[in-house]
Amino acid sequence: MDRKKDAILKATAALTENYKNEELFMPKNGRSLPSRAVIIDVVKELRAVIFPGYFWSDSAAGMFPEYYTGYRLNDLYDRLKEQIEIALLYANQEMEQQEASEQADRICGGFFEKLPEVQERLLKDVQAGFDGDPAAKSKEEIISSYPGVFAIYVYRLAHILYVENVPHIPRIMTEYAHGKTGIDINPGAVIGDYFFIDHGTGVVIGETTEIGRNVKLYQGVTLGALSTRQGQQLANVKRHPTIHDNVTIYSNSSVLGGETVIGENTIIGGNTFITESIPANTKVSAKSPELVIKKPRNAVSKADVWDWQD
Amino acid sequence: MDRKKDAILKATAALTENYKNEELFMPKNGRSLPSRAVIIDVVKELRAVIFPGYFWSDSAAGMFPEYYTGYRLNDLYDRLKEQIEIALLYANQEMEQQEASEQADRICGGFFEKLPEVQERLLKDVQAGFDGDPAAKSKEEIISSYPGVFAIYVYRLAHILYVENVPHIPRIMTEYAHGKTGIDINPGAVIGDYFFIDHGTGVVIGETTEIGRNVKLYQGVTLGALSTRQGQQLANVKRHPTIHDNVTIYSNSSVLGGETVIGENTIIGGNTFITESIPANTKVSAKSPELVIKKPRNAVSKADVWDWQD
Amino acid sequence: MDRKKDAILKATAALTENYKNEELFMPKNGRSLPSRAVIIDVVKELRAVIFPGYFWSDSAAGMFPEYYTGYRLNDLYDRLKEQIEIALLYANQEMEQQEASEQADRICGGFFEKLPEVQERLLKDVQAGFDGDPAAKSKEEIISSYPGVFAIYVYRLAHILYVENVPHIPRIMTEYAHGKTGIDINPGAVIGDYFFIDHGTGVVIGETTEIGRNVKLYQGVTLGALSTRQGQQLANVKRHPTIHDNVTIYSNSSVLGGETVIGENTIIGGNTFITESIPANTKVSAKSPELVIKKPRNAVSKADVWDWQD
Structure with a gap:
């Protein structure tokens, strides 16, 4: 048998055997985990709603923000609510669909009502950044470039869901920011x-x-x-x-x-x-700790070996 | 002459002159380097094969994993094998196409046969994470969110190719994970x-x-x-x-x-x-080191200057 | 009123009220901020011009570099110049369009004429990496994988614009590299x-x-x-x-x-x-600092609690 066919048959057989032996690999009882991709999209698009001058590509955004914001929030609500529902159903395998849906609606409603407060608080975080950093040229630069503001933004969203005990989603959000910025803020x-x-x-x-x-x-x-x-x-x-x-x-x-x-x-x-x-x-x-400063007999050369023992 | 035309003509002339003077910029003897984009895709898609409940978008994946896994591995095999071949030909400019192809097939076959073992070992890594971290809510959270598990996953793949002396590809893989996670594990x-x-x-x-x-x-x-x-x-x-x-x-x-x-x-x-x-x-x-705690005469104010010398 | 409708109406009203009360959220006097997405694209594509053997997907690139390079630079010039113009107009709200356009042309021209020098200097940075790192297998590996070289590349581009006092764009560039590599080099x-x-x-x-x-x-x-x-x-x-x-x-x-x-x-x-x-x-x-090494009476067990006070 050729090398490729042989390898793929063996690998497929053993991988699918592993799927059967360990429930962690597969959806449980037909219930899936929330989608990391959808959650990241929601985080990105909410940023455009909060800072319309920065991350919106649609020119209507600047012109008619009230229409645009409402329109965008409508879509984002449905997407986030679905993910919350999925997360609740996965974590509580006894929960009925109906109950999960109602709970997701309640949590998602509360989340969206808190967005203006998140927006106001981010403005204060940006102010603190501008006051505190002599390298900052403008507040706009802080909003568009500073990783700290992005990490805090994502944390402030995730924390709302953490307080409501939503499984998985808060951590997916903050680990997304962690990956982008190197800043790891636990949603709790x-x-x-x-x-x-x-x-x-x-x-x-x-x-x-x-x-x-x-x-x-x-x-x-x-x-x-x-x-x-x-x-x-x-x-x-x-x-x-x-x-x-x-x-x-x-x-x-x-x-x-x-x-x-x-x-x-x-x-x-x-x-x-x-x-x-x-x-x-x-x-x-x-x-x-005291510094140990050594002056070698000859000038240090590019090829010198120097290690901590000498 | 207008500014733009002038600048582009000058830049193009000097850049192409540089290409000629230094072989590092261009493909060597018509032989290319492996594609970072393809290698990253293979890493991402293999993750979906190993953890089908998490990163697969196709609903068939959950239903008929044996068909789906085999189907996906077939495609991934060809793509990885091609990159290995390219990497071997580039690093060994004397090597014949035929020899590179056979060697790539042998290495790729071995790599695919080790995937079930990688899957089993990752499960142990996830277990260690869950046991060791009081902030972990579930093993599923660790798989879907934790950067450590992602970096270890990529390292375990890359190490298989490192052992086979495949040029370029192992380091492209681990540096991809490094960029995503801030964790730099050398494939060796x-x-x-x-x-x-x-x-x-x-x-x-x-x-x-x-x-x-x-x-x-x-x-x-x-x-x-x-x-x-x-x-x-x-x-x-x-x-x-x-x-x-x-x-x-x-x-x-x-x-x-x-x-x-x-x-x-x-x-x-x-x-x-x-x-x-x-x-x-x-x-x-x-x-x-002993902490030096100073109580300034007046309370520290927001505008205070404080530096390490005082 | 249902939960969703209620939440979205409230959120939209309060968000749009915030837009009005704080000029930082929206474009100012119809003048926008530069586009982070376009700037990042320019950075990525210039890399393909500088290292054609590595990041070009078009096979013509290797064949006829002089045509390809000129063709690509033409497009990149227009895109970067537009962003510089936008950045100048936003930061200097009194500036006329005509003046901004001329200044952007001058700056962009100078930037493109410096690209060959950037290319030559990067080659020296790669040489330093190869000489200095025993884990480096080849200079090609350094170019295609090493985050340090990527961060230095982006810094060298951004610094040219920083010296010309271009607002926003230099920092957007270096923060992009910071996000990708964890290396934060201020463009100044x-x-x-x-x-x-x-x-x-x-x-x-x-x-x-x-x-x-x-x-x-x-x-x-x-x-x-x-x-x-x-x-x-x-x-x-x-x-x-x-x-x-x-x-x-x-x-x-x-x-x-x-x-x-x-x-x-x-x-x-x-x-x-x-x-x-x-x-x-x-x-x-x-x-x-002196190491404190303790030998516990019993071997440390996996379940041991150990903290810094004991």
Whole structure:
């Protein structure tokens, strides 16, 4: 038998055998998972409704926003509602279609009514970004380019659904933003107004984090848990820190633990590792490890080998 | 002459002159490089074959998986085989078409026969993720959303081709995942079962790294080399660490060097910088640098300047 | 009223009210912002002109590069020029269409004439990557796969427009690369030849950074500011470091401050935090914090809880 035919027959037989032996691979009882592609589309198109000057391609949008917005929301409502229904049915295999549909309608209605508030809060986040970043040329630049604003936008949408216990969808949303920006905000976090993340790559904000107003984070900041060795036993336990108002945390610092509180107006320097509470109105930095500066006998050349032992 | 015409004529002349002077810009002797777009498509579509409940859009997939899987694999085989052939011909400019085709068929056949094993191992990786992450709501969420699982999936495919010395394609695959997830796993690394990466942004796993079973890594972990100043002279030398079974390495830690071994059951705390071996069954943390906490005379105000010297 | 209708009417009314109350949401005086989608397309297609062997899908490209290049540049010129014009008109609401068009033509002409130089410099960046990375199998692999080369390519384009004070577009370009690679190079930075970034996720290079020739950076390196608490008052102040020729900065190190200078031939070890100048020809490392290694009475088990306090 030729190589290709042989390989495909073998692979198909074994893959389909695996489908049968493990229910995780296939739709369960004819019930599917929500569609990542549809959810991402909804997130993208809602952005065009919230910031019509930026992401709309239709020229009617600028001309008659009230018609356009209503028209777009109508379609987006149906698509999101269907996904919520699918997610509810999948997670609750006993639930009737009718009940799922009603629940999805209620949740989706609440979600859409909160969109204007999301819009207003994003404006505050953009303001915080402009005030806080000397490299920002304009607020428009922040809206159209800054990854932090995009990640916060997606988080603010996802959080509404997280609070309603919608399965799957909130995390699909925030992981989409994570992939685009390197900023990983768990939809369960609670985050106040005027929030700004600059640069952002590597930021992690854990599920039970609480953040006040006017907080600024830089790239590589982790607001995380002290330990996860207990795994699922820690589900629903407060394991991430609380950050009060007007705190700045500079790049690559970690603040860990569910009982760790950073008091208001406090500034955390870069590269610090904090596992205990810090009082309000303070400036914290790590005593930088002493630098070891060596002057080699000969100038370092391009071909030099240098490693940490010498 | 108008500005546009002038600029384009000049640019075209100089660009095409550059093409002639440097063979790197153009196909060599009529032989092309493999297509990044086709390789990425193959990676995406194989994911739908491995997890049919998640990424398939065709409803037949759920109904008759054996037909669908075989049908899809047939097409994917041809596309991957063609790319392997192209890659072999480009890298070995003396090789005959016939030889490249046979070698590509052999490699591609082996690759497809390993797919069921990849599927089974991914299930173990998902299990490790669920057991290890208190924020995970379900295994389905991990499969559909977690960047770590995606990066591991792509690495497991790429590694099969790396072992067969296929040029270009393994790295195109893992750099695609790197772009999507911020997780950079070199296809040469050797990684055991039940591997989990949480959050993941900034993780780097070097080419000669060896990782045992049941290992968990967090965001920002580097498993890297001590020095690269020798550049290509270090090619094929073991320069990245060995991590034994049941090790956890917390966020933003670096473990460096080809002779560095982390013994089994050991836990490496966050923000550590390790260049020597660590015995089994231990808990390692960096003695945190002393925190310097200053209470300014007046409360910190929003407009305050604060820098590291004061 | 049914849930959906009610929610959409309310949301539309409030969203459109917000559009009216805040000019930031909508086009201003009929003047739009540049299109992120078009700008990204131009960046992608210019890459195919610069590296025809890699990203061109048209087989004519390899056959008759001089025709193809000229043909492609003609179209790209018009598209980029239109975006520059849009950006100028939006940022200068008093500017006449005619003036914007002439200025855009001048800037676009200069941009296209610099493309061959960009091409030549990229070749040097690729050379530096190949010489510096023992995991690189070929220069072709670096061009087709390495995120560092992509980020540098986009930065080199964006910097030309930044120098001409084009609004919005330079940052849209570099943030596109940031999203794809995790490497955030501000278009204002000045970067010499033979520049290489390995792995790259988490790298941040601030707006007023100056980098010499033959410099190599690793993942997680920040070339940043000491403090940003003054926000916009710091605009146009030199606040990021200067890195001289032939410097290597290993992973996750930060070099901060506008007066901080790293002298030539110097090597900065991983995980260092530098806020003062370092002389030439030296090797710098942080005195690693002492490791605390604990041997628990019983072997660590999978279910063990371990946190930073114990």
